[in-house]
Amino acid sequence: MLGAILTQNTAWTNVERALDQLRARIPLRPEPVLGLAEPVLAELIRPSGYYNVKARRLRCFCAALIEAGGEAALAAMPTEPLRHWLLAINGIGPETADDILLYAFERPVFVVDAYTRRLFRRLGMIDGDEGYERIRQQVEGAIGPDTACFNEYHALIVRHAKEVCRARTPACERCLLSRSCRQRGGE
Structure with a gap:
């Protein structure tokens, strides 16, 4: 904590x-x-x-x-x-x-951080100006109350955003999601 x-x-x-x-x-x-x-x-x-x-x-x-x-x-x-x-x-x-x-506490809540916002924005899942609660509730509603899934999903988002979908120098050529990316490396 x-x-x-x-x-x-x-x-x-x-x-x-x-x-x-x-x-x-x-x-x-x-x-x-x-x-x-x-x-x-x-x-x-x-x-x-x-x-x-x-x-x-x-x-x-x-x-x-x-x-x-x-x-x-x-x-x-x-x-x-x-x-x-x-x-x-x-x-x-x-x-x-x-x-x-x-x-x-191993509760089924989704953590929305800068990595989540960046990835979701680039994939067109959000516009970028949505509030924290709206994004959190959308993800939780789509997945359902699954602590292990939220833990893994958040960890994968963080890893992908750090290694591939970086803020300044995204590695779009290595991205498995590039076909869905509406900005292909731009912010």
């Missing part, structure tokens, strides 16, 4: 470095995170970027998690109330909340 907050606006490799630094200092649990002074926490997570903001967000999340009764208490909540609970925490938006729901 901490990784979902740290990955906001940064690459996962930088998040891994931040988590490694944090893990070398403390167990990755709410109480030890809150036991660190905010400047110390910020320095430990520096590789994730926006480290001062993210240190505050991590502390807010950890405090809320403890107040709610811990991870087990949250795991017992139905998905929609849990999503609303996550969204009420400072610094957690829809993408981060859904990331936590899908990967930490």
